[in-house]
Amino acid sequence: MEIVEVGPRDGLQNEKRVLPTRTKVEYARRAVAAGLRRLEVAAFARPDRMPQLADAEDVLRGVPRGAGVRYIALVLNGRGLDRILALDPGHRPDEINFVVVATDEFARRNQGMTTMASLDGFRSVAGRARAAGLGVTLTVAAAFGCPFTGEVRPDRVREIVADAGAMDELCLADTIGVGVPAQVGELAAAVREVVDVPLRAHFHNTRNTGYANAIAAATLGFVALDASLGGIGGCPFAPAATGNIATEDLAYLLNRSGLATGVAVPHAAATGAWIGAELGLDTLPAQLGRAGDFPG
Incomplete structure (x- = not known):
């Protein structure tokens, strides 16, 4: 089971402290050393909207390459893709992740446009990115619920995905941590009616259901799960959204369930503790840093 490490992007974007580029590069290096092979780093x-990530080009120039590692960058529009394509090919990400928010109200607050306008942007960017040899993931944010309008129906998510066009992977995101395992199954069934691509999931543990949702997704055939070392992060545009599920805790859960991740849990926990200290955090959501691996 693949864990996508999103701490260097989704984790850092919600933290008050802005880290220097060298620390972000070291974060990626330590994550790779812990066994992670797919990382969203920029x-x-x-x-002005994401000052914590303003050095995207410099981070991508500095992260370690090779060893089967793939890097992902978040892109919200054509201007972002232009910046990627302006990089030397050896410094570009391997993939882009484009986010479309499931509800118009959240989309307006997050991206200044409606969901369908954002979807128009995705189609344009996805075509150009794929032509340039980049992998393309569409993430449907707030797919499990919206902080402003409430419940999000599975058929709403299905309609968005049906209109999206070509992609290499679809990620369903519980941006505010309201989902439960039954919803994972309902959404998976809904989107599989209209697309035949690998499914990935992004869970937050706001209401302590993130790990239950993750194991549900794993049993339903999702091929990748997002997590952040230490459980840092959240969404700066969603009220009260807490951190991502923690990479070290998720790796422990999956490894012990017979779903090998390739992640060395003690090394991951140590990296989670390290990034927490760099951010000046007194406590972290992750449990493995305190409880330790088992058997020890």
């Missing part, structure tokens, strides 16, 4: 967004 966001090509407006620096």
Whole structure:
């Protein structure tokens, strides 16, 4: 089971402290050393909206390459893709992740446009990115619920995905951590009616259901799960959204369930503790840093 490490992007974007580029590069290096092989490390967004990630190009120039590692960058529009394509090919990400928010109200607050307008942007960017040899993931954010309008129906998510066009992977995101395992199954069934691509999931543990949702997704055939070392992060545009499920805790759960991740849990926990200290956090959501691996 593949864990996608999103701490260097989704984790850092919600933290108050802005880390220097060298620390972000070291974060990626330590994550790779812990066994992670797919990492979302940059966001090509407006620096005034995401000052924590304003050095996207420099991070991508510095992260370690090779050893089967693939890097992902968040892209929100054509300008972001232009910045990627301006990089030397050896410094580009291997994939882009484009986010479309499931509800118009959240989409307006997050991206300044409606869901369908954002979807138009995805189709344009996805075509150009694939032509340039980049993998393309569409993430449907707030797929499990919206902080402003409430419940999101599975057929709403299905309609978005049906209109999206070509992609290499679809990620269903519980951006505010309201989902439960039954919804994972309902959404998976809904989107599989209209697309035949690998499914990935992104869970937050706001209401302590993130790990239950993750194991549900694993049993339903999702091929990848997002997590962040230490459980850092959240969504700066969603009220009260807490951190992602923690990489070290998720790796422990999956490894012990017979779903090998390739992640060395003690090394991952140590990296989670390290990034927490770099951010000046007194406590972390992750449990493995305190409880330890088993058997020890």
